[in-house]
Amino acid sequence: MKVLTIAVTEYLNAVRSKAFILGVVMMPVMMGGGLIAKLIAEESEDVRDRTVAIVDHTERLYENIASAAEERNADVFEVEDDGSSEQVAARFVVEAYVPAEGEQRSPEIVLSDRVRSDELFGFVVIGEDAFETKRSHDDGVSYFSDNPTYDDLPDWIERIVQDAVEKERFAKADLDPDLIDDLTRRVRFKEAGLFEVSEEGEEVGGEEDDDVKNFVVPSVAMFLLFMLLMMSAPQALNVVLEEKMQKISEVLVSAVTPFELMMGKIVGTVFVSMTLSVLYLGAVVISTHYFGIENLIPLGVYLWFLFFQVLALLIYTSIFAAIGAACSEMRDAQSLMTPAMMLVLIPMFFWMVVLESPNSPMSVAVSLFPPATPMLMLMRVAIPPGPPLWQLGLAIVLTCAFTAACVWAGGKVFRIGLLATGQAPTMRRMIGWIVSK
Amino acid sequence: MNAVRLTGVTKTYGAHTAVDDVDLEVPAGSVHGFIGPNGSGKTTTIRMILHIIHPDRGEIEVLGERGTRAANDRIGYLPEERGLYKKMTVRRLLTYYGSLKGMTARDARSAGDVWLERMGLSDWATKKVEALSKGMAQKVQFISTVLSAPELVILDEPFSGLDPVNLEVLREAILELKKAGITVIFSTHDMAMAEQLCDSVFMIFRGRKVLDGTLETVRAEYGSDTIRVRLEGGRRHVEGIAGVDRILDLGQTQELRYDGDPQELLKTLTGRTRVQHFEIAHPSLHDIFIRIAGPEAREAVA
Structure with a gap:
């Protein structure tokens, strides 16, 4: 009963604070931040002309590139609804290199200087034997620039040159380019799930894999759980530490046992975090229904999310609350927090591995490691078709046991730490507290 | 009838014996002063009475309950310093503390309002604790201690840092508690206050009981x-x-x-x-204190 009183007070203290309201708003902003930045970046795409000089030793390819550029440049404008047009990509302007009269220096030197003085974006040298079918030392095309990370232009040139050269080679061999296209057409390949026989006796399944379902949903679910955990569990440390520093803990433990006090904090934290997940998951449910894509996220994923969220909160809130109780100063708490944070961060190191091969021995092992289970097992559950049942069962058993151990050990450290003053205990000393009677 | 009875209570922390084989009886309805220098074991004794910590040896009986926290809801405790949430409003804080002592939220709230009225703090009920002056915060702290109408009130250094006006308010409040038949235990360094208020005193020095009895017997003992x-x-x-x-x-x-x-x-x-x-x-309590715990005594022990 008193646990509930404490939990409700903790909950109200948390949700009434400005930090909470800010957090509710900030989290989607942070998660959506990448997307927004990308949109902004697209809006402000650098559309300055990219002028490139071409030294064409074949004396035939330049024409191809120039006409392809013209065609492309006509396409960089996007017409808006109101009839106005806006440039959405940079134009590629090509010029043939003609040495100035009496120029003694090599074209490469001359053009490099022009790139350096910003007259050109880059230049291309096409080898004399580019059209030849036999390899020679002068059959390549080179692109030189001062912007090694900008690859739209070189990629485009490579493609144009390749097309032109292929076409010419086919023609020379008296082959019809259309026939070649037909003959080399790529086989359609699809990745799909398994078939099964439905209750009506029909064969169903074999649906094409959906990247959103297979990659985006599991990753977002895991990161959302991670963020929710990070928003609430470490708070317990601050609250407990502040109570200890203000000597409030002493009043509290004269009214309730330390364990009741800690459980009150934990339950309060679970309430807070659940409020957040109801808000966010609710938003997801509503928006997927609105867009008619609700089958992307099966109901089970939501339920597992909430289940693992509670376990993760129990584990980490008891750890953080215990650290808060053991320390007398924020500074000491910071250093003791590091090992706990390492545990929280394990899923961050492994989520790519798990996403790519959710049933590999590595993924299985790390997702059965209790501190990481809530996040990584959630991810595996969200990746169709999900982990084998025995693994899920084992994960639940192990994590529940670990959770109970954390709450028990946290409770002991909490009880002893809360009244200890002075220097922060070492890890070893805290373990001593846990095993003491 | 004793409100508190300690028999042979010992508490050690590693090699340090904080409380050494202490016997103590606090009669119900009396005002009992705990005196002794800093670090002599007063707070440890108080914490053991509250069952926040447990003795290594000996027996503790509080309000008829032996060795359990069962009586804790009937004890009001004011720790040595602070002990208030700065960000809560006064009324919410009192309601919270009251409910932790087993009151319903409604009872705690109305009892809180009565006490705030009595202490002249009604206007501050909806203000945050951080807005209170030190004296007001101390009064609120006192209210939180007595809100649930405890049978035993334990005050750890209640007078430290109070100005004379607030000191007088608190002194009267303690006497009111006594009039209402509530047992009061307080620890203090202020010997004059102890002489004024206490029916009996208990002094602990280096974990051992060195004085225990009514003021008269103690003073007579010192000749x-x-x-x-x-x-x-x-x-x-x-x-x-x-x-x-x-x-x-x-x-x-x-x-x-x-x-x-x-x-x-x-x-x-x-x-x-x-x-x-x-x-x-008769020697003053101050003098007795110095005789027991002053530099000469320390040298003698050393």
């Missing part, structure tokens, strides 16, 4: 070798008199420990200066 004088010209006139082995200078008056016939001393003093006041007295 009548104390003589209080006020002299024209002050302290210098009592210096160098044979038999005076200790002078406690209280400013206007001096307390002397004199081994011999007081009449002889009076004669000597009238020979030296005009005597305004001469009293054969």
Whole structure:
């Protein structure tokens, strides 16, 4: 009963604070931040002309590139609804290199200087034997620039040159380019799930894999759980530490046992975090229904999310609350927090591995490691078709046991730490507290 | 009927014995003072009475409950310093503390309002604790202690840092508790206050009980070798008199420990200066405290 009183007070203290309201708003902003930045970046795409000089030793390819550029440049404008047009990509302007009269220096030197003085974006040298079918030392095309990370232009040139050269080679061999296209057409390949026989006796399944379902949903679910955990569990440390520093803990433990006090904090934290997940998951449910894509996220994923969220909160809130109780100063708490944070961060190191091969021995092992289970097992559950049942069962058993151990050990450290003053205990000393009677 | 009874209670922290084989009886309805220097074991004893920590040996009985926290809802506890949430409003804080003591939220709220009224803090009920002055915060803290109408109130250093006005408010509040039949235990360094308020005192020094009893018995135990004088010209006139082995200078008056016939001393003093006041007295609690825990005593123990 008193646990509930404490939990409700903790909950109200948390949700009434400005930090909470800010957090509710900030989290989607942070998660959506990448997307927004990308949109902004697209809006402000650098559309300055990219002028490139071409030294064409074949004396035939330049024409191809120039006409392809013209065609492309006509396409960089996007017409808006109101009839106005806006440039959405940079134009590629090509010029043939003609040495100035009496120029003694090599074209490469001359053009490099022009790139350096910003007259050109880059230049291309096409080898004399580019059209030849036999390899020679002068059959390549080179692109030189001062912007090694900008690859739209070189990629485009490579493609144009390749097309032109292929076409010419086919023609020379008296082959019809259309026939070649037909003959080399790529086989359609699809990745799909398994078939099964439905209750009506029909064969169903074999649906094409959906990247959103297979990659985006599991990753977002895991990161959302991670963020929710990070928003609430470490708070317990601050609250407990502040109570200890203000000597409030002493009043509290004269009214309730330390364990009741800690459980009150934990339950309060679970309430807070659940409020957040109801808000966010609710938003997801509503928006997927609105867009008619609700089958992307099966109901089970939501339920597992909430289940693992509670376990993760129990584990980490008891750890953080215990650290808060053991320390007398924020500074000491910071250093003791590091090992706990390492545990929280394990899923961050492994989520790519798990996403790519959710049933590999590595993924299985790390997702059965209790501190990481809530996040990584959630991810595996969200990746169709999900982990084998025995693994899920084992994960639940192990994590529940670990959770109970954390709450028990946290409770002991909490009880002893809360009244200890002075220097922060070492890890070893805290373990001593846990095993003491 | 005892509100608190400790029998052979010992608590050690590693090699350090914080409380060593202490017996104590606090009769119900009395005001009991815990005195003793810092670090002598007062807070440890109080925490054991509250069952926040457990003794290694011995037995503790509080309000008829032996060795369990069962009585804790009937105890009000004011720790040595602070103990309030700065960000909560006064009313919400009192309601919370009250519910932790087993009151319903509604009862806690109305009891809180009554107390705030009595302490002249009604206007502050909806203000945050951080907005209160130190004296007001201390009153709120006191209210949180007595809100649930406890049978036993334990106050750890309640007077430290109070200005005279607030000190008087608190003193009266304690006397009111006593009138209502509530047992009060408080620890203090203020010997004058202890003398004024306490029915009995308990002193603990280096973990051991060194004094226990009513003020009268304690003072009688320390004899009548104390003589209080006020002299024209002050302290210098009592210096160098044979038999005076200790002078406690209280400013206007001096307390002397004199081994011999007081009449002889009076004669000597009238020979030296005009005597305004001469009293054969019991030692003050202050003096007893110094005798037990002062530098001489420390040296003797060392």
